[in-house]
Amino acid sequence: MPDEPLIRFDWIVDNIGEIGRRLGEHLVMTVIAVLVGFVISFALALLIRRYHALAGPVLGVSGVLYTVPSLALFALVLPFTGLSLLSAEIALVSYTVLILVRNLLTGLDSVPPDVTEAAVGMGFTPSQRLWRIELPIALPVIVAGLRIATVTTIGLVTVTSLIGQGGLGYLIVTIGINQFFPTPIYVGAILSVALAIGADIGLLRVQHALTPWARARASSG
Amino acid sequence: MEFVDSVAAWLLDPAHWAGPDGIPTRIGEHLLLSVGPLLAAVVVALPLGLYIGHTGRGAFLAVNLSNIGRALPSLGILGIFLPITAGLGLGFGVPPTVIALFALAIPPIVTNTFTGIREVDPELIEAGRGMGMRERELLAKVELPLAMPIVLAGLRTSAVQVVATATLGAVLGTGGLGRYIIDGIKQQDDPRLFVGAVIVALLAIATELAFAALQRAAVSPGIRASGRSAPALAVDARPPI
Numbered sequence: 001m002p003d004e005p006l007i008r009f010d011w012i013v014d015n016i017g018e019i020g021r022r023l024g025e026h027l028v029m030t031v032i033a034v035l036v037g038f039v040i041s042f043a044l045a046l047l048i049r050r051y052h053a054l055a056g057p058v059l060g061v062s063g064v065l066y067t068v069p070s071l072a073l074f075a076l077v078l079p080f081t082g083l084s085l086l087s088a089e090i091a092l093v094s095y096t097v098l099i100l101v102r103n104l105l106t107g108l109d110s111v112p113p114d115v116t117e118a119a120v121g122m123g124f125t126p127s128q129r130l131w132r133i134e135l136p137i138a139l140p141v142i143v144a145g146l147r148i149a150t151v152t153t154i155g156l157v158t159v160t161s162l163i164g165q166g167g168l169g170y171l172i173v174t175i176g177i178n179q180f181f182p183t184p185i186y187v188g189a190i191l192s193v194a195l196a197i198g199a200d201i202g203l204l205r206v207q208h209a210l211t212p213w214a215r216a217r218a219s220s221g
Numbered sequence: 222m223e224f225v226d227s228v229a230a231w232l233l234d235p236a237h238w239a240g241p242d243g244i245p246t247r248i249g250e251h252l253l254l255s256v257g258p259l260l261a262a263v264v265v266a267l268p269l270g271l272y273i274g275h276t277g278r279g280a281f282l283a284v285n286l287s288n289i290g291r292a293l294p295s296l297g298i299l300g301i302f303l304p305i306t307a308g309l310g311l312g313f314g315v316p317p318t319v320i321a322l323f324a325l326a327i328p329p330i331v332t333n334t335f336t337g338i339r340e341v342d343p344e345l346i347e348a349g350r351g352m353g354m355r356e357r358e359l360l361a362k363v364e365l366p367l368a369m370p371i372v373l374a375g376l377r378t379s380a381v382q383v384v385a386t387a388t389l390g391a392v393l394g395t396g397g398l399g400r401y402i403i404d405g406i407k408q409q410d411d412p413r414l415f416v417g418a419v420i421v422a423l424l425a426i427a428t429e430l431a432f433a434a435l436q437r438a439a440v441s442p443g444i445r446a447s448g449r450s451a452p453a454l455a456v457d458a459r460p461p462i
Contacts, residue, residue, distance in 0.1 A: 076419070177300050
């Protein structure tokens with residue numbers, strides 16, 4: 001390794017196909033984790049709003065799980081589901097749920113009570129209230145949670161290479177660190193950061209597109 | 222049940238409690254690997270955060286440091302330093318790991334110290350000035366005590382992050398509890414990797430609880446009396462990677 005330049009551009013050019021494939025795998029694993037995590041979190045948040053007694057246990061367990069190192073969480077599921085995509089996604093989804101449940105609850109709680117009352121007065125059913133009043137108002141907070149969950153997941157997916165998965169971690173660990181070859185380490189790390197920043201900006205764009213009223217208010221005020 | 226038995230058998234084997242690959246040795250290595258970088262990060266990041274918070278200079282840096290820290294995968298940071306330390310002839314396992322842990326521990330402390338100092342009520346600072354306090358006294362007697370819960374929340378985030386990421390040092394060949402997981406995966410030794418994962422998880426949770434207790438104990442009695450005794454959450458809390 002000492003004689004090796006930090007980045008060998010000829011390697012990048014020769015392996016552009018492999019790099020692209022790993023980037024694609026990384027993206028797919030991230031999207032699965034965030035989507036599945038969001039669906040589970042959404043159901044949990046609605047349950048907690050109906051049965052408030054659940055709030056303590058769910059948030060308590062998620063607080064403890066939050067401190068468990070990712071490699072440990074991957075290792076804890078390994079004996080049961082093996083070196084598989086399922087093992088990776090179980091751990092990844094757990095982390096996204098931890099982030100998203102809190103944000104969904106904070107977002108839904110941020111709806112002013114008089115707005116909810118006005119909706120009740122206008123004859124909205126509970127589900128109409130949720131979909132047409134509460135969720136739109138909570139959207140900025142929910143998207144903020146999605147951004148944190150997505151950026152975090154993109155970082156965590158690199159670790160899944162240690163349990164036999166692909167993604168950018170394959171470049172960093174399997175052909176980088178394990179073979180003392182710097183170029184793929186840097187390519188993997190840089191692409192991972194770029195992916196995280198791109199996803200963050202993309203989600204912010206989505207939020208702006210979905211909440212045109214917020215922009216109108218910001219520009220008029 | 223078979224798996225539970227094999228885990229119990231692994232734990233009961235005296236060979237796993239002694240020697241260079243014994244549980245006490247691995248826990249000791251893990252803590253040794255974590256303490257140095259964390260202390261070094263405090264020495265660098267705390268004054269930096271205090272300076273930025275007090276003067277307002279470089280606030281842009283403090284805010285963006287945590288965002289960049291969040292986007293950079295820890296495994297990537299570990300990997301980035303490997304060719305550099307190897308190239309400089311410093312070696313492969315511990316040096317790049319320790320530098321990466323140090324780098325990882327800095328942003329939460331800087332950002333939280335900065336935020337804590339910034340959030341101190343300006344009227345209190347004015348009152349201090351009116352009493353004839355010098356800048357240094359203001360910082361030490363007014364701003365820092367009031368900011369202490371948030372400063373310590375940052376330290377807590379860093380500590381948990383360092384303990385968690387020290388596990389990944391095993392990928393570069395360091396000792397510590399990550400060895401059980403990495404070796405367990407390679408040798409398809411499920412009890413080994415499972416026990417390693419449980420101990421790492423417990424160590425991270427213990428670190429979190431210890432720093433939460435420190436946070437409670439170090440808050441000035443006056444602030445505690447005012448009802449703000451719950452440990453503050455770090456500004457950029459994220460799961461340790």
